[in-house]
Amino acid sequence: MKIALLGYGKMGKEVEKIALSRGHEIILRLDSEDDWDKQREMLAEADVAVDFSVPESAMTNIFHCFDFNLPVVVGTTGWLGQLEHVKQVCEEHNQALFYASNFSVGVNLFFELNRRLAQLMNNYDEYSVSIEETHHIHKLDKPSGTAITLADSILSLLDRKDKWVSEKPENDFELGVISHREEDVPGTHIVSYTSDIDDIEIKHIAKSRRGFALGAMMAAEWLPRKRGIFTMADLLKF
Ligand SMILES: NC(=O)c1ccc[n+]([C@@H]2O[C@H](COP(=O)([O-])OP(=O)(O)OC[C@H]3O[C@@H](n4cnc5c(N)ncnc54)[C@H](O)[C@@H]3O)[C@@H](O)[C@H]2O)c1
Structure with missing residues (x-):
């Protein structure tokens, strides 16, 4: 070709x-x-x-x-x-x-996991959810497109969240998407569900481009x- x-x-x-x-x-x-x-x-x-x-x-x-x-x-x-x-x-x-x-094929598997987890978590209001992404310092957009895709899926499946915000959320209906910029990181994404009793986290780390x-x-x-x-x-x- x-x-x-x-x-x-x-x-x-x-x-x-x-x-x-x-x-x-x-x-x-x-x-x-x-x-x-x-x-x-x-x-x-x-x-x-x-x-x-x-x-x-x-x-x-x-x-x-x-x-x-x-x-x-x-x-x-x-x-x-x-x-x-x-x-x-x-x-x-x-x-x-x-x-x-x-x-990345792995990230697309991760997207599917994220959707499944959000479906399950819709019945468990005691868990609060957040997304974190880390990329190299040259990345121009923030949050990453990948983090936005993760957030949009969660919003469509989790009744208790209505919008994502790129800072610490002030309201219960907001989903926080926090971005970090560090030297030489190709792309890391973490979706966390936290309760008083335990935490559940899924994480994707790209090792290279x-x-x-x-x-x-x-x-x-x-x-x-x-x-x-x-x-x-x-x-x-x-
Ligand atoms: N979808 C994915 O899987 C994925 C993965 C990694 C990066 N990205 C995205 O891809 C983009 C590029 O990432 P990168 O790390 O290669 O960035 P980069 O800064 O290394 O490269 C971007 C290049 O585009 C050139 N450019 C500027 N204006 C142009 C124009 N009008 N036409 C053609 N080229 C032009 C720049 O000179 C530069 O060399 C970013 O938006 C990044 O977020 C997507």
Whole structure:
């Protein structure tokens, strides 16, 4: 497959390594607005684009791919507030978009565990719930897209919580999502339920960026020739 990389930072380089090891070719690396202006026509040669860029460019990058009829896999986080609009454009123009706030297979198993635990905990009001995430100091968005996905699942399943807040909650109906930034941490997420009697915790620790890049490549290999909007639940068939 011929792959266009949109964003050639830490993740773009990791995706490149995995892509080459699986026999694919990288035909384009766009890493700035300037690169787009000079090289965007090359998108016509690609089979699929993989975007790991910056939150403020993700939506424009996706629309550029749609203009070229190019299926696009998006790992960039921090733009999901615009998802409904992007979905609408994707459907109207019959394009293909695969997005995930976290491409790691392990994290997606963790998402399923989180949902199951929240279902069980709905009957046990004595447990208070919180989420903590830790990432490297260069991460631009806060809380992480993964923590927001965890929080949204809990909100949809736990009747006693109505909204998440990114500080210590002041009201019982708020779910606290606390972020930490430390040197060299690829991504750690903890969901804790605490009562006077005991604590229950589930935790996912990413040991490197390889799991994210591998999941994104699996999505890139799966997406071409499909039309519509997909995410990891479609790929992993949970
Ligand atoms: N979904 C996942 O599994 C997953 C995993 C890790 C990181 N991420 C997200 O992926 C994104 C990238 O992460 P990173 O660690 O590689 O960041 P990074 O800062 O190392 O790389 C981002 C790159 O995008 C480039 N860029 C800026 N404007 C651009 C534009 N208009 N078009 C193309 N490229 C542009 C920058 O020059 C930079 O090299 C972040 O949003 C991060 O949160 C997602």
